[in-house]
Amino acid sequence: KRLVLIGPPGSGKGTQSPLIKDEYCLCHLATGDMLRAAVSAKTPLGIKAKEAMDKGELVSDDLVVGIIDEAMKKPSCQKGFILDGFPRTVGQAQKLDEMLERQGVKIDKVLDFAINDSILEERITGRWIHPASVAKNLVTGEPLIQRKDDTAAVLKSRLEAFHKQTEPVIDYYSKKGAVAKLNAEKPPKDVTVEIRKVLS
């Protein structure tokens, strides 16, 4: 299966991805995770992306399209993938369509994590992560940290970017009839059940 997860910050994309990934043997490609790894490794990509990320703005389409293009070539992605946080602009969605067309495949489902903005601040400011477990999902002895962009002030810009730039992507896919709307306000377990229904 080839899936796209769209939803505002804190809607549960990163929470649900590992669960679906294992059930359907997919690879999980999260542009936010990849960008954060690049920022902490201070790679040229990370250096370019950091300023926008710290402000809660989107990084340029060219940068993210480049990482996705590269990451999708991994053998583990050949059977299918979960795109978590990409595409986030209509331009990115068009670029993705071109990439997939070249491979003769298409997106099977777009999962729309629908949730009211008012719930998100509590989730975002309450999130603590393991620095090393973000990518690998391992339990380590390291102290928990908060993401630099997980503050009420930066959340405001992230939400603004979502409504202005990412919501139109849902319309883009709706026209193709690929969108399944989920109630992302429910507890994580219920959301997983809803996703299973959509994918079965």
Ligand code: AP5
């Ligand atoms: P990114 O990392 O993608 O962040 P985001 O979209 O803001 O999403 P989050 O990771 O905050 O939310 P999530 O939906 O994964 O929530 P989670 O499951 O963790 O992007 C970061 C930045 O990178 C962007 O601002 C941008 O600068 C850049 N970027 C990334 N991709 C880009 C792109 N394509 N183009 C341009 N720029 C890009 O859950 C959050 C919390 O809520 C957790 O604590 C969790 O335990 C809890 N929770 C989850 N589900 C539930 C539930 N059902 N009930 C109660 N609590 C829940």
Ligand code: ZN
């Ligand atoms: Zn996430």
